[in-house]
Amino acid sequence: MELIQFLYFSIIGIATGFMSGMFGIGGGSVRIPLLAMTGMPLINAFATNMFAIPFSSGMGAYVQRKNIKWKIAKIFTLGGITGILIATFLVGIVSSRILAITFFFAAIITPICLYLDRISHKIYDKIKQTPSNLFFGAFTTNLIIGLRGGSGGTLFPPLLRSMHVRMHNAIATSLFAGIFSSLAALSLYIIRKEVLFIPALVIGITDILGSYLGSKTSLRTDSKWLKLGLAAIVFILACTVVYREFF
Numbered sequence: 001m002e003l004i005q006f007l008y009f010s011i012i013g014i015a016t017g018f019m020s021g022m023f024g025i026g027g028g029s030v031r032i033p034l035l036a037m038t039g040m041p042l043i044n045a046f047a048t049n050m051f052a053i054p055f056s057s058g059m060g061a062y063v064q065r066k067n068i069k070w071k072i073a074k075i076f077t078l079g080g081i082t083g084i085l086i087a088t089f090l091v092g093i094v095s096s097r098i099l100a101i102t103f104f105f106a107a108i109i110t111p112i113c114l115y116l117d118r119i120s121h122k123i124y125d126k127i128k129q130t131p132s133n134l135f136f137g138a139f140t141t142n143l144i145i146g147l148r149g150g151s152g153g154t155l156f157p158p159l160l161r162s163m164h165v166r167m168h169n170a171i172a173t174s175l176f177a178g179i180f181s182s183l184a185a186l187s188l189y190i191i192r193k194e195v196l197f198i199p200a201l202v203i204g205i206t207d208i209l210g211s212y213l214g215s216k217t218s219l220r221t222d223s224k225w226l227k228l229g230l231a232a233i234v235f236i237l238a239c240t241v242v243y244r245e246f247f
Contacts, residue, residue, distance in 0.1 A: 001198055008038060013052065013203040017210025021060040022218045023230045024171030026053045026153030026178050028145070029237045031203070033244075044196050046091060046149030047189035051200035053182035056207035057153070060175040063215035067172035069165060075131050076160070076173065079138030080181040087146025088185040094147050100245040102144055106155055107238030111231040113158035114167075129163045137163070142181055153178040154234055167223035175215075 001009075012034045016027035028049045035045035061068065116124045127133070141155045156174035161167060189195050218226065 001202075005038070005199075006202060009199050009202040010206045013206030014210035016052070016203075017056040017059075017207035017212075018214035018217075019210075019233070020053075020056040020153070020175070020178075020207070021063065021211035021214025021216075022221075023214075023226065023233065024060070024153065024157045024174035024178075024218075025230070025233075026145075026150055026182065027056060027207075028053065028148075028150035029154050029234075032149050033240070035199075038199075040196065040199070042149070043091070043194050047186070047192075047194040048196050048200045048203065049149055050182045050186040050189055051195050051197075052203045052207050053153070054179050054186070055204035056211040057175045057178040057182065059208045059211040060215045061172060061179060063212060064168070064172035064175065064219060067168045068176050069169050069173050072129060072134060072160070072163075072165065073173045073176050075134040076138045076156075077177040077180050079135035080142045080156075080177050081184045082135075083139035083142030084146040084181045084185045085188070087143050088188045090147060091149065097245050100242050103148060104238045104242050106141075106144055107234045110155060110158045110234045113162035114227045114231055116162045124162070124164075127163055129165070133163060138177065146181075146185060153181075154237070157230060158234075161227070167226050168219070171218060171226065 012031060016031040016034075019025060019030060020027040026049075031049045031052065032042075032045045035048055036042055040048070112119060116127075137159050138156070141159055145154060153174055156177060157167070157170040160170035160173060165173065186195070
């Protein structure tokens, strides 16, 4: 690996790791396009992204472990694993344009979920943290994002927030669930020999530093700014995906 490549992969790791720790997302929506810009084939970018996520999510979950809602995390993680396994089997089958549109509409729903308690108290009060809601919510989210090579973490915090989970708890719980979702998908990518291990190791290790810094910043940040920042990031990423596909 040349020095310039090492530096580029390191920057990708630190930047996406910071976003992961800060907002509780996997970072794949940013990491995958950046990896593709290096000339890495898309399927290898998907696999390399899955390799990196446990590093960033693991560090983030450890730093924010006091905010993890363990009863919720168990069911949520199980649903996420089921969804990501199915999605990983189907990667490449569904049209990228259909995925782009799906992700865009999911991004529109994100601010609604984050601010549902203000938008409609009636709907917000009806949504409960039942095992079925947690399982199928994580399943559906990971199925949608997993088809694009992600772990679903981008939409985990908004989903949990709509189920009456405080923002800091939603971020920590999302990071925990993201570890196991990505590991489940990674096992399939490894079996298919699609992981590029040297770039993946560089990104994974630097992800740890970025996630540590992002998690520390997240703990000191008011939840209103975390919600606003996450909503903005998801919407901008969705617009970028749609633009790439249609223009």
